[in-house]
Amino acid sequence: MRGVIERMMSTHALVNDRSNTFEAVMLILSNLGPDQQHLADELSQPLVTVYEDNFKKPFINFAGFHFRTADGSYNCIQNPDMGKAGSYYARTVNSMAPVNEQLPPAHLVFERLLKRPEGQFTPHKSGINMLLFYLAIIITHDVFYTDRKDVNRNLTTGYLDLSTLYGFNRKDQESVRQMKLGLLNNDQWFDKRLVIQPPGVGALMVLFSRNHNYIAGKLLDINENGRFSFGPGKPLATAQDQDEELFQTARLINTGCLSNVIIRDYIRAILGTSQNSDFVWDPFKQPAYPMHGNQVSIEFNVIYRWHAAIGKQDEDWLNSVMAALGPSLRNHNQGRAAAAAAATAATATAAAESVSRKFKPSFSSTGSSRRGDGDPNGTDQSVFEALLPAFNTHFGKATKQELEKGWPLAGARRDPTTGLFKDHELARLLRRGYTQVAAELGHGLGTPAALAPVEIAGIMQARQLKCCYFNEFREFLNLAPLRTFEDFSEKPEVQQALEELYGHPDKVELYVGILVERSKVVGLRLPYTVSRAILSDAVNLLRNDRILTQEMKPSTLTNWGYQFIQGDPQVHGRIFPKLINLHLSHANANGEPVFTSEQIANLFTIPDFTPPL
Ligand code: HEM
Numbered sequence: 074m075r076g077v078i079e080r081m082m083s084t085h086a087l088v089n090d091r092s093n094t095f096e097a098v099m100l101i102l103s104n105l106g107p108d109q110q111h112l113a114d115e116l117s118q119p120l121v122t123v124y125e126d127n128f129k130k131p132f133i134n135f136a137g138f139h140f141r142t143a144d145g146s147y148n149c150i151q152n153p154d155m156g157k158a159g160s161y162y163a164r165t166v167n168s169m170a171p172v173n174e175q176l177p178p179a180h181l182v183f184e185r186l187l188k189r190p191e192g193q194f195t196p197h198k199s200g201i202n203m204l205l206f207y208l209a210i211i212i213t214h215d216v217f218y219t220d221r222k223d224v225n226r227n228l229t230t231g232y233l234d235l236s237t238l239y240g241f242n243r244k245d246q247e248s249v250r251q252m253k254l255g256l257l258n259n260d261q262w263f264d265k266r267l268v269i270q271p272p273g274v275g276a277l278m279v280l281f282s283r284n285h286n287y288i289a290g291k292l293l294d295i296n297e298n299g300r301f302s303f304g305p306g307k308p309l310a311t312a313q314d315q316d317e318e319l320f321q322t323a324r325l326i327n328t329g330c331l332s333n334v335i336i337r338d339y340i341r342a343i344l345g346t347s348q349n350s351d352f353v354w355d356p357f358k359q360p361a362y363p364m365h366g367n368q369v370s371i372e373f374n375v376i377y378r379w380h381a382a383i384g385k386q387d388e389d390w391l392n393s394v395m396a397a398l399g400p401s402l403r404n405h406n407q408g409r410a411a412a413a414a415a416a417t418a419a420t421a422t423a424a425a426e427s428v429s430r431k432f433k434p435s436f437s438s439t440g441s442s443r444r445g446d447g448d449p450n451g452t453d454q455s456v457f458e459a460l461l462p463a464f465n466t467h468f469g470k471a472t473k474q475e476l477e478k479g480w481p482l483a484g485a486r487r488d489p490t491t492g493l494f495k496d497h498e499l500a501r502l503l504r505r506g507y508t509q510v511a512a513e514l515g516h517g518l519g520t521p522a523a524l525a526p527v528e529i530a531g532i533m534q535a536r537q538l539k540c541c542y543f544n545e546f547r548e549f550l551n552l553a554p555l556r557t558f559e560d561f562s563e564k565p566e567v568q569q570a571l572e573e574l575y576g577h578p579d580k581v582e583l584y585v586g587i588l589v590e591r592s593k594v595v596g597l598r599l600p601y602t603v604s605r606a607i608l609s610d611a612v613n614l615l616r617n618d619r620i621l622t623q624e625m626k627p628s629t630l631t632n633w634g635y636q637f638i639q640g641d642p643q644v645h646g647r648i649f650p651k652l653i654n655l656h657l658s659h660a661n662a663n664g665e666p667v668f669t670s671e672q673i674a675n676l677f678t679i680p681d682f683t684p685p686l
């Protein structure tokens with residue numbers, strides 16, 4: 074009877090099953106006799122629910138699905154196409170407002186509201202540096218890659234799975250693998266789009282590439298319970314199986330490292346909390362259920378174009394890249410704007426076909442039976458491939474032998490035999506971002522002029538995608554709509570231009586509104602609406618990733634791998650400092666680390682920063 078009382082009193086406490094409560098209750102009920110069947114049902118039926126509820130439905134994880142597929146499919150097993158490379162952007166807000174029949178020309182919008190006036194630069198008031206934005210670029214390229222032939226589609230995977238490093242399908246992935254011992258080609262990554270970014274972005278990518286090979290080597294060294302051994306009587310049959318098992322396990326651990334950096338460095342800096350603090354806003358602390366997978370949205374793409382933050386040195390870089398490669402890039406973007414229109418009509422039919430295909434398995438058509446291999450032709454990056462020779466002539470300066478080893482980086486050379494970049498050159502590129510103050514975001518008139526073709530194409534694209542108005546987006550997020558143009562920006566010339574171009578605050582487009590809005594006063598000082606929306610997007614991205622929420626455990630990653638992604642307890646569970654120290658250990662001839670321990674404490678703020686009065 075004590076057990077029965079205990080159980081009745083405790084809804085969440087653990088149960089002592091040795092007191093045989095269930096059996097005692099059953100015994101009591103069985104003695105009630107036929108007249109009391111109603112009472113017996115009343116008491117026993119809730120128990121049926123308790124037992125049923127032990128298994129949450131829909132089931133979210135299945136055996137044999139512990140690795141990421143190459144194309145991001147099957148992350149959500151119930152809905153395997155969710156977040157798959159090449160699928161359609163989600164729409165989170167339905168625009169119900171009347172269509173604006175007098176939309177201002179996109180180039181005028183750029184000129185009057187977005188373009189950074191020549192010679193003007195407002196340094197970031199929290200001293201945030203470009204290193205943070207290099208990471209932001211890696212994150213945005215991980216989840217956005219608008220197909221220029223059909224702007225409704227996203228060519229990359231909708232998960233933070235380092236698809237920039239590993240590619241978007243099996244063919245891409247194999248193009249950067251050594252196909253032995255689970256290794257990637259030295260200092261190589263997949264996504265060529267990163268080559269034209271400030272070279273610190275590539276240097277950061279190389280850190281993750283080196284991290285992968287370090288992890289793969291470590292896994293084999295430790296070879297926990299012989300799990301990576303092959304041959305008769307061993308868990309794996311062949312050397313190919315060993316390569317695959319090591320590669321996919323290392324890939325998971327590496328993506329675990331990326332989410333550590335996002336949670337413990339990036340989000341902390343966005344919120345304005347110290348990177349070196351015990352406070353962590355951990356989206357994984359509580360179990361996420363149900364889990365739907367993630368499909369990135371058109372609105373997320375629009376709010377994550379933080380071009381206004383570009384620092385002075387990187388603006389100079391951008392100008393020189395545009396001067397050298399501009400015509401090809403411009404054609405690319407103009408082609409994209411034109412293609413947007415044509416694609417919208419074609420997409421309606423294609424989308425319907427895709428839905429009818431949805432429940433068929435997406436096995437590779439090359440005859441391979443591997444789940445989630447994706448497009449057998451690989452990703453068409455010919456646009457960026459075409460830029461490479463000119464880029465290399467002006468910036469990379471790599472020899473033919475170096476180019477055979479991997480993409481060029483401006484300011485760093487590969488060893489022609491090993492393909493490895495020199496530690497000190499990579500360190501210099503990272504420090505270039507670390508010491509370079511970013512620009513303030515928000516209020517408008519902050520975007521480097523050289524990005525005009527990119528922004529104009531972006532505005533056109535958002536229009537073709539029938540993106541909602543700025544105020545509709547705010548209302549969707551439960552935020553009060555802005556009523557006057559003074560509410561938008563503190564700059565009178567922006568208020569004036571908004572009035573002339575749009576006439577009414579409700580008519581301001583999302584793309585423009587978020588760039589001209591006032592910004593928060595701490596941390597990354599993002600414009601208010603962006604700062605609110607980006608957190609919803611980030612939390613959904615992380616918590617709806619089955620692999621990040623279900624598979625980051627010792628049995629999948631090995632004990633060593635699991636421990637590794639927890640980061641260093643000496644620096645508040647961060648792994649970023651370790652990645653830098655471990656993978657750039659030869660940066661200084663005297664053995665000094667790339668960053669002092671004081672600098673490591675705040676990697677996303679320029680050194681010796683004192684806030685303006
Ligand atoms: C100097 C630095 C940067 C350069 C040179 C640059 C360049 C570009 C270019 C050329 C495009 C158009 C790509 C295309 O047409 O396929 C683009 C798009 C984009 N950029 Fe940047 N960008 C920079 C910084 C940033 C930063 C800091 C962010 C945000 C954190 C960002 C986010 C985006 C996004 C979300 C897109 C749209 C991507 C897509 O839909 O495919 N960029 N950028």
Ligand SMILES: [Ca+2]
Pocket residue numbers: 215216229230231232233234235236237
């Ligand atoms: Ca991805």
